[in-house]
Amino acid sequence: MKRMVLGTAAALLLCACILGAGCTGGEPADVTTPTPTENGSVGMANPAAVWCEQMGYGYEIRKDASGGEYGVCIFGNGMEADEWAVYRAAMGAYNETANGTVVDVTKGDVVAIALAENPTTGYGWNATLSAGLTLLNDTYVVDDHPAGMVGVGGTRTWILRADGTGDQTFSAVYKRPWENATAQDETFSLSFTVA
Structure with missing residues (x-):
């Protein structure tokens, strides 16, 4: 029993010494504040x-x-x-799910329309804009695919600006340019009410 009491006392004394050593004062750490860069840049793209x-x-x-x-x-x-x-x-580009819809926009707004396209088959979108829409850009980007794979489709994206007010329309027909338009051709239409 005496041995247990001495062991407990020794353990408590050891704990007290360890805790006491951690509480000693020392020189305060030298803390410097970084100087901000001239343009406030944080390096984020x-x-x-x-x-x-x-x-x-x-x-x-x-x-x-x-x-x-x-x-x-x-x-x-x-x-x-x-x-x-x-x-x-x-x-937030409009895609095939927006076909036949009407969207409210403000004059000067920029909108994008992105539709699947596969020019390797000869098919492409032939787009028409009403006078109040300005075409800023028309880009085709092929989908990711393994090297050497042919016949891969992609996405045609039009970037437009609503420059006129009132009702404006973007419409497109998916067809081969050397063929006449038919009732079976795939079409896309998106109307804008520009305020």
Whole structure:
């Protein structure tokens, strides 16, 4: 019994010594605050700028009259638009599920329409825009596929800006360009009410 009491006392004394050693004061750590960079950059890529460049578009940062910076996507045809407007439109592109619908937009809004296409079969979308819609860009991107695979389809994407007010329409027919249009051709139509 005496041995158990001495063992417990020794263990308690050891714990007290360890805890006491951790509570001693020392020199405070030298803490320095990092100096912010001149432009406040945190090194994170701008997703809209990255997307513009990944799609093969030009990209520029410009200054407005008050000195603020903004970015623009510059398309191969020379048309350009605000980087974020284009990015938001592309990320929320209208597709086959929007066929035959009417969408409310504001004058100046940028929208994207993305439809499946397979030009290796000779078929392609022939699009028509009403006068109040401006075509900013028309791009075809092939789907990912194993090297050497042929006959792979992809996506045709149109980026439009609503420049006119009132009812505007985007329509397209999926056909071979050398064939006459028929009632069996696949069609797509999206109407816009521009305010």
